[in-house]
Amino acid sequence: MSPLIVFAVYAIVGIAIPPVVFRILGSKVDWIDIVVASVVAALVALIPTAGGIISLFLMAGILYWRSKPAALHVLAAVMASRFAMVGVFFLIEVASRPR
Numbered sequence: 001m002s003p004l005i006v007f008a009v010y011a012i013v014g015i016a017i018p019p020v021v022f023r024i025l026g027s028k029v030d031w032i033d034i035v036v037a038s039v040v041a042a043l044v045a046l047i048p049t050a051g052g053i054i055s056l057f058l059m060a061g062i063l064y065w066r067s068k069p070a071a072l073h074v075l076a077a078v079m080a081s082r083f084a085m086v087g088v089f090f091l092i093e094v095a096s097r098p099r
Contacts, residue, residue, distance in 0.1 A: 003046055005092065010045045013085045014038030014059065018077035025076065027069035037062035056082060 041059035
């Protein structure tokens, strides 16, 4: 899979899912914090082998540091976005197969 596609999926899903989770849980987080955390995590995700794990902790750390919601809310938002990324990557992989 192209690194550009990986970056785009990490960034777009990381920007789209956490605000929904924070709204459901009642936490207030600024959009700019979510965008910065998602883009930085997407860039770090491009590091071979350990990039995905490092980007997970980095996104959670940036969101917790910048906005100070409950740690469990940050963890729930980041994990929900990661689970959504699995589905998006699966759909992209299936759609890109030749028929």
